Amino acid sequence: MTAPDLDLTADVVTLTAQLVDIESVSRNEDAIATAIEAALDPVPDLEVVRDGNTVLARTDLGRADRVVVAGHIDTVPVNANLPSRLDGEHLHGLGSCDMKGGVAVGLLLAASVPAPNRDVTYLFYECEEIEAEHNGLGRLASTRPDLLAADFAILMEPSGAVVEAGCQGTMRVDVIVRGERAHSARSWMGVNAVHAAAPVLDLLLAYEPLRPVIDGLTYREGLNAVGIEGGVAGNVLPDECRVSVNYRFAPDRDVDEAMAHLREVFHGFELEVRDSAPGALPGLDRPAAAAFVESVGGEPRPKFGWTDVAQFSQVGVPAVNFGPGDPALAHTRAERVPLAHLRHCEDRMRAWLDGG
Amino acid sequence: MTAPDLDLTADVVTLTAQLVDIESVSRNEDAIATAIEAALDPVPDLEVVRDGNTVLARTDLGRADRVVVAGHIDTVPVNANLPSRLDGEHLHGLGSCDMKGGVAVGLLLAASVPAPNRDVTYLFYECEEIEAEHNGLGRLASTRPDLLAADFAILMEPSGAVVEAGCQGTMRVDVIVRGERAHSARSWMGVNAVHAAAPVLDLLLAYEPLRPVIDGLTYREGLNAVGIEGGVAGNVLPDECRVSVNYRFAPDRDVDEAMAHLREVFHGFELEVRDSAPGALPGLDRPAAAAFVESVGGEPRPKFGWTDVAQFSQVGVPAVNFGPGDPALAHTRAERVPLAHLRHCEDRMRAWLDGG
Numbered sequence: 001m002t003a004p005d006l007d008l009t010a011d012v013v014t015l016t017a018q019l020v021d022i023e024s025v026s027r028n029e030d031a032i033a034t035a036i037e038a039a040l041d042p043v044p045d046l047e048v049v050r051d052g053n054t055v056l057a058r059t060d061l062g063r064a065d066r067v068v069v070a071g072h073i074d075t076v077p078v079n080a081n082l083p084s085r086l087d088g089e090h091l092h093g094l095g096s097c098d099m100k101g102g103v104a105v106g107l108l109l110a111a112s113v114p115a116p117n118r119d120v121t122y123l124f125y126e127c128e129e130i131e132a133e134h135n136g137l138g139r140l141a142s143t144r145p146d147l148l149a150a151d152f153a154i155l156m157e158p159s160g161a162v163v164e165a166g167c168q169g170t171m172r173v174d175v176i177v178r179g180e181r182a183h184s185a186r187s188w189m190g191v192n193a194v195h196a197a198a199p200v201l202d203l204l205l206a207y208e209p210l211r212p213v214i215d216g217l218t219y220r221e222g223l224n225a226v227g228i229e230g231g232v233a234g235n236v237l238p239d240e241c242r243v244s245v246n247y248r249f250a251p252d253r254d255v256d257e258a259m260a261h262l263r264e265v266f267h268g269f270e271l272e273v274r275d276s277a278p279g280a281l282p283g284l285d286r287p288a289a290a291a292f293v294e295s296v297g298g299e300p301r302p303k304f305g306w307t308d309v310a311q312f313s314q315v316g317v318p319a320v321n322f323g324p325g326d327p328a329l330a331h332t333r334a335e336r337v338p339l340a341h342l343r344h345c346e347d348r349m350r351a352w353l354d355g356g
Numbered sequence: 357m358t359a360p361d362l363d364l365t366a367d368v369v370t371l372t373a374q375l376v377d378i379e380s381v382s383r384n385e386d387a388i389a390t391a392i393e394a395a396l397d398p399v400p401d402l403e404v405v406r407d408g409n410t411v412l413a414r415t416d417l418g419r420a421d422r423v424v425v426a427g428h429i430d431t432v433p434v435n436a437n438l439p440s441r442l443d444g445e446h447l448h449g450l451g452s453c454d455m456k457g458g459v460a461v462g463l464l465l466a467a468s469v470p471a472p473n474r475d476v477t478y479l480f481y482e483c484e485e486i487e488a489e490h491n492g493l494g495r496l497a498s499t500r501p502d503l504l505a506a507d508f509a510i511l512m513e514p515s516g517a518v519v520e521a522g523c524q525g526t527m528r529v530d531v532i533v534r535g536e537r538a539h540s541a542r543s544w545m546g547v548n549a550v551h552a553a554a555p556v557l558d559l560l561l562a563y564e565p566l567r568p569v570i571d572g573l574t575y576r577e578g579l580n581a582v583g584i585e586g587g588v589a590g591n592v593l594p595d596e597c598r599v600s601v602n603y604r605f606a607p608d609r610d611v612d613e614a615m616a617h618l619r620e621v622f623h624g625f626e627l628e629v630r631d632s633a634p635g636a637l638p639g640l641d642r643p644a645a646a647a648f649v650e651s652v653g654g655e656p657r658p659k660f661g662w663t664d665v666a667q668f669s670q671v672g673v674p675a676v677n678f679g680p681g682d683p684a685l686a687h688t689r690a691e692r693v694p695l696a697h698l699r700h701c702e703d704r705m706r707a708w709l710d711g712g
Contacts, residue, residue: 076589079537098539130590168541172590181435183454183687184602185524185661187565187578190688194581194599198557205551209543222543225550226590228597231583233432234486234528234630235602236687241584243550246540246591274590305541331539331592332546 004031006039008111012104012342013091019073019100020084020093026074026134029053029126033073036107036124043111046122049147053126054136056147057110059119065288066119068153068317069110069349070137070308071103072128079333092336097325101337102156105324105346109353116353121150128308132275137308141315152288153312154349157305158325161341161348162298165289165320168219168248169279170306171258172226175200175243176270182237190237194230197241200269201225204245207265212250215282217302219250223265244274248306251279277306280313288318295355296322296348305330322349360387362395364467368460368698369447375429375456376440376449382430382490385409385482389429392463392480399467402478405503409482410492412503413466415475421644422475424509424673425466425705426493426664427459428484435689448692453681457693458512461680461702465709472709477506484664488631493664497671508644509668510705513661514681517697517704518654521645521676524575524604525635526662527614528582531556531599532626538593546593550586553597557581559621560601568606571638573658575606579621600630604662607635633662636669644674651711652678652704661686678705 006018024032033053040048046057053073075095084093091101103124110122125136132138140147157164177197182190209221223245230241245266249258255276262271283289284300293300303309303321312319324341360378362371380388389409396404402413409429431451440449447457459480466478481492488494496503513520533553538546565577579601586597601622605614611632618627639645640656649656659665659677668675680697 076592170541170591181688183661183683184578184580184582185526185604186576186684186686187580187604188576189684192560192580194584195557195561197584198554198561201551201554201557204548205554220542220544222540224540224543224548224593225586226540226592226594227587228550228553228594229585229587230581231585231600234582234600235526236432236582237580238582238584244587244590248541248543305539327539328542328545330542332537 004035006035008039008107012108012346013339015108016091016096016101016104016337016342017084017086019104020095023078023082024074025077026127026130029074033126036073039107040110045114046110051140051144052136054140055124057122059116061115061119063117063119066121066150068121068123068148068150069106069156070123070125070153071099071106071156073103073124074126074129076129076331081333081335090336090338094335096337097158097335098330099157099323101325101342102323105342105349106156108346109349113350113353117355118353120353132277137311141311145315148315150317152292153317153319155307155309155319155321156323157307157321158323158327158330159303159321160326161324161344163293163296163300163320163322164303165217165282165284165300166251166280167303167305167307167309168250169253169255169258169277171247171255171276172274173245173262174272174274175245175266176272177241179237179239181232181239184235184237187237192237193241194238197243200243203265210250212252214250214252215284217282219302220304221250222248249279251281254278278310279306280310283318286318289320292320292352295352360391362391364395364463368464368702369695371464372447372452372457372460372693372698373440373442375460376451379434379438380430381433382483382486385430389482392429395463396466401470402466407496407500408492410496411480413478415472417471417475419473419475422477422506424477424479424504424506425462425512426479426481426509427455427462427512429459429480430483430485432485432687437689437691446692446694450691452693453514453691454686455513455679457681457698458679460698461705462512464702465705469706469709473711474709476709488633493667497667501671504671506673508648509673509675511663511665511675511677512679513663513677514679514683514686515659515677516682517680517700519649519652519656519676519678520659521573521638521640521656522607522636523659523661523663523665524606525609525611525614525633527603527611527632528630529601529618530628530630531601531622532628533597535593535595537588537595540591540593543593548593549597550594553599556599556625563621566606568608570606570608571640573638575658576660577606578604605635607637610634634666635662636666639674642674645676648676648708651708
């Protein structure tokens with residue numbers, strides 16, 4: 001396969017558009033990883049490592065501190081929003097916001113800040129948008145923790161170009177409703193599992209999510225069906241209906257507490273846990289985080305979406321989210337990133353790494 | 357492929373077991389059709405015609421009347437109920453009831469009644485259990501109506517070994533609920549289509565089916581979800597949820613009236629018709645039907661399930677259901693056929709075709 005070219009001498013808008021135009025839905029990151037690897041390979045004084053479809057580039061200048069600048073290179077499924085499109089103020093397209101804008105900033109810094117004031121590990125990784133088991137960062141954390149060692153990490157997830165601290169946890173469970181098959185012409189002989197799932201959807205429709213305040217930041221929880229399936233054949237009563245539910249919980253609950261809450265909400269129903277990931281408390285009192293906030297400016301906000309700051313948090317590396325794009329547009333068809341965010345993030349990150 | 361052998365000199369129980377043990381879920385009837393064709397080919401004075409996986413065998417003795425003896429050779433999906441198993445009173449297994457017992461009776465008559473008192477068209481056809489467009493009888497009705505011409509038809513669907521008259525109609529519609537995608541961590545930005553489907557399931561759960569009386573026979577309608585699906589990815593609010601609904605309606609409603617009823621039940625929801633088939637009125641006042649009832653005995657009952665008597669009815673051939681097996685067990689895991697039904701049906705049909 002010939003990888004498309006990325007131009008690391010281009011401006012951040014052009015490079016973001018190049019990244020968006022390489023389709024990279026989760027599990028299909030080979031082309032974009034190959035392009036990133038090819039673009040970074042010629043940069044002097046960077047050690048480039050490829051692991052699956054995850055690419056790292058590290059300086060090794062003997063600085064007192066090391067920071068990670070990280071972004072995932074996959075996207076959610078295409079939703080009639082490719083290729084990229086530019087208007088005067090925004091770049092539109094799948095991944096423009098979540099999070100190829102952040103990846104573009106990271107790539108430009110890697111190529112154009114030859115002597116950063118901290119050693120930097122740039123990390124461009126696969127499979128953030130799907131089950132945690134496939135996540136490239138998670139894999140490295142268990143197989144090559146040495147590559148991730150750092151004093152602080154910036155995850156360039158869309159955060160409105162201000163620091164978003166902490167992140168909510170996420171848990172996926174299937175609510176399983178069982179019935180008994182019968183011919184649909186003699187339905188009184190069976191039990192329809194799809195009909196029996198009505199109370200599950202009623203519960204979801206009526207659910208009032210919590211909005212806890214932590215370290216002065218207001219989080220917003222959410223409990224949503226992200227999938228439903230049931231059915232055997234067009235003339236058979238279904239004997240199983242499975243509602244896949246995603247619970248996003250504020251970082252004052254751990255995974256066990258989240259599970260206990262779901263057991264309470266779906267009391268009497270069978271639950272099967274699919275995956276879970278703990279949140280991360282804001283941690284803005286830690287010196288590295290406070291110094292970064294001070295340098296890039298702006299008022300820190302809570303992070304609603306789960307991000308891999310939680311993974312860094314789990315391996316003992318303090319981390320915050322800071323990247324271009326409105327996080328509320330992530331995963332929507334209308335995904336886009338303001339050009340001003342791209343330029344602001346590049347400028348602020350460059351000043352932080354290049355300054356005294 | 358080598359087709360398994362069928363032994364048309366065996367007794368009806370053995371032959372039914374042989375048919376059950378050839379797995380023939382809809383669209384996978386090649387092996388069973390080939391076995392039937394091979395078993396019928398050597399029978400003298402039968403013209404055997406194969407069309408797709410549908411097999412016909414016709415006498416041409418110049419009788420005053422011609423009758424069709426018909427059965428479908430496909431089954432619903434396997435449900436841990438293969439291979440066949442015999443106890444003292446029943447043969448168990450997928451298709452034993454719906455309707456390989458009836459097929460076995462037809463095959464034995466074809467092989468062992470060399471000079472029937474009426475010309476007979478034996479018909480063994482594919483794809484009755486799935487969308488009407490695949491139905492082998494329906495295909496012949498449009499491409500080779502000459503092969504189906506007859507004065508009367510017996511469809512050997514399970515009917516408790518008594519005549520079941522008429523049949524209910526069937527209609528499949530998708531109820532489509534739309535929403536708007538958003539990241540599940542920021543669900544207030546979207547509209548969850550699965551949650552919005554809660555009222556559809558509530559309606560189905562609360563629905564009270566009608567039980568109309570027609571020609572003294574009490575029919576039982578039914579409205580059932582036979583499938584549900586929705587979901588984009590594990591972290592995205594679904595923008596569509598589709599509930600596939602099967603409405604079984606008594607033969608006093610036609611297809612248009614059935615559709616009007618569904619529009620009323622699901623008022624305000626988007627409906628998409630998948631397929632439909634009209635029912636057939638009992639028609640026991642017609643002479644050929646009355647004569648058959650007289651000959652085989654027993655008290656006629658209403659037919660709840662849709663059967664291809666409706667297709668015969670549409671092409672002007674009066675038809676009734678008469679076959680071994682309890683129709684209430686069709687499409688259940690516990691499907692079985694009483695050995696006494698198999699022997700009774702064979703005996704009564706033989707007397708009808710072989711008598712003066």
